[in-house]
Amino acid sequence: MAEHTEPPYLRIAAEIRQRILGGALKPGDPVPSTRQIAREWGVALATATKVLAALRQEGLVEARPRVGTVVAAPAGPAPVAAPGRPRAAAGGSDHELTRERIVRAAVEIADAEGIAAVSMRGVAARLGVATMSPYRYVTGKDDLVLLMADAVYGELAYPADPPAGWRARFELGARTLWALHRRHPWLAQISSLTRPLPLPNLLTHAEWALSALDGYGLPAATMLDIHVLLYSYVHGIAVHLEREAQAEAATGLSEEQWSEAQTPALTAIAASGGYPVFARVIAALPDGYDLHLDHLFAFGLTPLLDGLTPLVEQATTGRRPGAPEGTSRPPHG
Known part of the structure; x- marks a missing residue:
């Protein structure tokens, strides 16, 4: 038997x-x-x-x-x-x-x-x-x-009296989304950028972002592109919150332990001479590089908004970015 x-x-x-x-x-x-x-x-x-x-x-x-x-x-x-x-x-x-x-x-x-x-x-x-x-x-x-x-x-709401200017509103929207993903790390695992979930409370965040851009003369498609870019930025970092926990469970190694295990391989690559800039950057960090997702989110948000500013200003003033004052932007269509 x-x-x-x-x-x-x-x-x-x-x-x-x-x-x-x-x-x-x-x-x-x-x-x-x-x-x-x-x-x-x-x-x-x-x-x-x-x-x-x-x-x-x-x-x-x-x-x-x-x-x-x-x-x-x-x-x-x-x-x-x-x-x-x-x-x-x-x-x-x-x-x-x-x-x-x-x-x-x-x-x-x-x-x-x-x-x-x-x-x-x-x-x-x-x-x-x-x-x-x-x-x-x-x-x-x-x-x-x-x-x-x-x-x-729907756990976090936006103020009835929004801050002045599209940039302040956009930043508040990004930080609100990040706070929700930080509170619920699984949230970034259940959808993809190309297949958004048809949820009323998710649309609340889209409405906030689009309202921030409304009235600046941006084409509708551009407004949606900017909104999707903002969501993608938050989602793209937040997805690693749960993935790190899953990786730790699968390997039995913490993030720090895993990084230490990769040190010999990275040292060998740096010493090969084929990647001089990488070797120089690594050598400049004797204590290593600590990747903190909260810091990375805050660090990247500023240049993201900086990059969007000329686009919004172009639509507002009717000028191409960098064009001399008085030069009109060609009409669309």
Whole structure:
């Protein structure tokens, strides 16, 4: 008879369960994240996600925003539910379930563990309701992700009295988008520049950017190009927030450890003589180069706006950039 092999995620879940039931992990203590599980047990992130989903179903752990997954407080003397049968959470019931609660729970999971950890089953376990209950309000994960994105894009609003000048408004729009992506690193993972999400709250940010340019005489296509450029700048940097976390989980190396591991190869390239400027720049940084995404965003925003200024001024004054005063811009069309 062939030996029955237990799926890896169930084996790992059993080990973490034993830590909880044995008292090594107490209520409120953090449990290994998906990335830590992937690194410690040498499994894929998808497997690690199944581990935490199974433990959430049993009511042993819960996701807390800005904290991660922690050991859940006991719900009384009732025994732990068997795998696959979620225990009712305190105050949670199908009668109290709403779309807003489902979306909020999904956002909390994504913030704590990444977008890959979000599932309809996991959300049900998080809320302590029957597995199929969320489907009465949300058709599936794809629909849920759209609702999550729309919710978080609506977390920050713009002032009713906007700052003067297109540049100040544009900068505020960029910093607002960056703050949202910083708060929810998974946000940059769910869409591409060429396929924007049709979300009302995302359009709020587009409306702010386009309104900043309105009245300056720019062609409609140029206004949209500038708006897309701004969004692309924020998105292009923000996408690396979650990717770095995924890379750390996959390799088991922090960003600093990975950089140190590449030092011999980079040193050899610099010493080859084929890249003299690169070698000189590296030699000028004896302590190395620290890449901080927040700094990079702030550093790049100024030259981006500087580069757009002549374009806007050209449309306003009717002159080509660099042309002498009094020289009109040729009409379009």
